[in-house]
Amino acid sequence: MAALARLRLTDEELDRFTVQLGAVLDHAADVAALDTEGVAPTAHPLPSVNVLRDDVVVAGLDHDEVLSQAPAVEDGRFRVPRILGEAP
Amino acid sequence: MAGLSDSYGTATEIARAVRAGDRTATEVVEEHLARIAEREEELHAFNTVLADEARAAAARVDEVVSAGGDPGPLAGVPVAVKDNLCTRGIPTTCSSRILEHWVPPYDATVVSRLAASGAVVVGKTNLDEFAMGSSTENSAFGPTRNPHDPSRVPGGSSGGSAAAVAAGFAPLALGSDTGGSIRQPAALCGVVGAKPTYGMVSRYGLIAFASSLDQIGPLAAGVADAALLLEVIAGHDPADSTSIREPGIGDLRAAVDEGVDGLRIGVVTELAEGAGPDVAARLDEAVQALEAAGAKVDETSVPATTHGLAAYYLLAPAEASSNLARYDGVRYGLRVDGADVSEMNERTRSAGFGNEVKRRIMLGTYALSAGYYDAYYGQAQRVRTLIIRDFEAAYADHDLLLSPTAPTTAFALGAKTADPLTMYLSDMCTIPSNLAGHPAVSVPFGTGDDGMPVGVQVLAPALGECAMFRAAGALERSRT
Numbered sequence: 001m002a003a004l005a006r007l008r009l010t011d012e013e014l015d016r017f018t019v020q021l022g023a024v025l026d027h028a029a030d031v032a033a034l035d036t037e038g039v040a041p042t043a044h045p046l047p048s049v050n051v052l053r054d055d056v057v058v059a060g061l062d063h064d065e066v067l068s069q070a071p072a073v074e075d076g077r078f079r080v081p082r083i084l085g086e087a088p
Numbered sequence: 089m090a091g092l093s094d095s096y097g098t099a100t101e102i103a104r105a106v107r108a109g110d111r112t113a114t115e116v117v118e119e120h121l122a123r124i125a126e127r128e129e130e131l132h133a134f135n136t137v138l139a140d141e142a143r144a145a146a147a148r149v150d151e152v153v154s155a156g157g158d159p160g161p162l163a164g165v166p167v168a169v170k171d172n173l174c175t176r177g178i179p180t181t182c183s184s185r186i187l188e189h190w191v192p193p194y195d196a197t198v199v200s201r202l203a204a205s206g207a208v209v210v211g212k213t214n215l216d217e218f219a220m221g222s223s224t225e226n227s228a229f230g231p232t233r234n235p236h237d238p239s240r241v242p243g244g245s246s247g248g249s250a251a252a253v254a255a256g257f258a259p260l261a262l263g264s265d266t267g268g269s270i271r272q273p274a275a276l277c278g279v280v281g282a283k284p285t286y287g288m289v290s291r292y293g294l295i296a297f298a299s300s301l302d303q304i305g306p307l308a309a310g311v312a313d314a315a316l317l318l319e320v321i322a323g324h325d326p327a328d329s330t331s332i333r334e335p336g337i338g339d340l341r342a343a344v345d346e347g348v349d350g351l352r353i354g355v356v357t358e359l360a361e362g363a364g365p366d367v368a369a370r371l372d373e374a375v376q377a378l379e380a381a382g383a384k385v386d387e388t389s390v391p392a393t394t395h396g397l398a399a400y401y402l403l404a405p406a407e408a409s410s411n412l413a414r415y416d417g418v419r420y421g422l423r424v425d426g427a428d429v430s431e432m433n434e435r436t437r438s439a440g441f442g443n444e445v446k447r448r449i450m451l452g453t454y455a456l457s458a459g460y461y462d463a464y465y466g467q468a469q470r471v472r473t474l475i476i477r478d479f480e481a482a483y484a485d486h487d488l489l490l491s492p493t494a495p496t497t498a499f500a501l502g503a504k505t506a507d508p509l510t511m512y513l514s515d516m517c518t519i520p521s522n523l524a525g526h527p528a529v530s531v532p533f534g535t536g537d538d539g540m541p542v543g544v545q546v547l548a549p550a551l552g553e554c555a556m557f558r559a560a561g562a563l564e565r566s567r568t
Contacts, residue, residue, distance in 0.1 A: 034470075
């Protein structure tokens with residue numbers, strides 16, 4: 001799970017979190033056991049679907065202001081270390 | 089209404105006085121900055137105090153008034169803004185190391201509306217990191233302390249906002265509420281805190297925790313002030329595709345004075361059950377007060393709310409794990425270098441996130457992972473439907489529902505940090521409203537055996553803010 005979430009945990013953290021999350025998941029197992037036959041899931045409390053706007057160009061964020069907050073910038077782009085091989 | 093914040097001027101009164109020229113915004117802001125100077129070190133309500141900016145904003149309001157212009161409905165009123173709301177040019181940290189030095193390039197819509205209303209932002213308030221928590225102890229920058237008793241928590245995650253209002257630092261504050269994060273700290277600090285109907289207030293510029301649950305709302309010492317602020321920030325925003333178009337929020341300030349004659353109110357059995365005896369006693373008194381004011385109050389069951397906590401602790405972390413994936417060290421925030429992007433992502437996130445955030449990301453990742461998706465996340469979505477249905481059944485013959493806001497008064501710092509589950513239980517009464525997308529408000533109602541504030545929660549169906557504020561107003565009047 002930690003790797004999937006792009007988190008690197010120490011052994012101590014792994015032990016502690018396993019215990020703490022275990023307790024929460026026991027609780028969650030109560031939910032898993034409920035009879036919800038024929039009940040549709042609710043992802044979202046509002047009935048809205050496909051909220052669209054007119055296809056008109058509007059100003060975006062100021063590039064310089066956005067890039068001023070970036071850890072590393074090159075040629076007006078975000079600079080990152082090399083992308084090596086496949087994702088884990 | 090007894091309490092710390094009574095002796096401070098109300099927002100309604102300040103706005104009236106500034107608009108009429110009886111007081112200057114400058115004088116008002118100096119008064120509040122002085123209070124901040126006196127107690128902020130002790131309480132740590134703020135991550136950033138904006139003294140110079142506030143003075144400049146106040147001066148602009150005074151110019152408008154001198155020139156005979158309209159300075160807005162909140163003219164000169166100091167407001168504290170939770171530090172997960174984007175303020176352009178001003179650090180917005182979510183009380184996280186991963187955003188410790190981040191400065192947003194845009195204002196949240198609610199922040200723009202505040203500015204247009206003439207309000208004066210005095211600071212960015214402390215919160216549990218990324219709004220995950222019920223005590224503000226998960227802040228990467230240290231906890232906020234309860235102004236009524238600094239050895240205790242103010243609640244969370246909007247603990248800084250609640251403490252700021254309770255301590256008189258500002259008559260108004262903005263918070264965010266995903267599972268109770270406005271209402272619970274409001275209850276623990278003895279102030280009013282409201283969560284509107286989902287979609288009533290734009291989330292544009294609110295740094296996302298759980299997108300189907302998050303809502304921004306007001307905190308204030310009194311119900312009328314909370315209504316005033318909510319009216320200012322509510323309304324459709326094209327920048328938030330989940331924001332409601334029609335209808336508007338209604339005349340909340342009128343509702344506050346309307347009374348509860350003829351309203352049918354149900355105390356939710358499953359939520360009242362969890363309360364400690366002193367909180368239960370205050371709830372009984374609230375029932376009596378509402379009956380004396382002309383409402384019909386009985387008990388009603390909303391059975392599925394029993395599973396609200398468990399469903400929430402699957403849904404919210406699942407959404408959070410997705411929303412927090414963006415903190416990867418690439419475009420903003422902390423970056424810890426690595427040999428490649430993957431390593432950089434891992435090191436950045438491991439260094440930048442606190443324990444509670446990591447726990448919830450992992451919980452969420454697990455709930456969404458192959459093999460478990462349907463049993464956990466899918467099931468929690470179905471429980472959500474059951475909760476909505478059971479609320480619908482209760483609202484078939486009730487206008488409003490009632491419950492405690494929190495099961496206990498404010499606990500001591502450190503009392504619940506060892507076991508996350510104990511902390512999660514603080515939200516059992518507030519969570520169902522977030523799952524259903526319904527509005528709810530916490531109104532201060534007396535104290536517990538330990539002398540600490542108790543809050544009573546009024547729940548309403550979707551778009552029921554007016555009825556909700558009728559009851560809140562009646563409850564408040566019954567205590568004066």
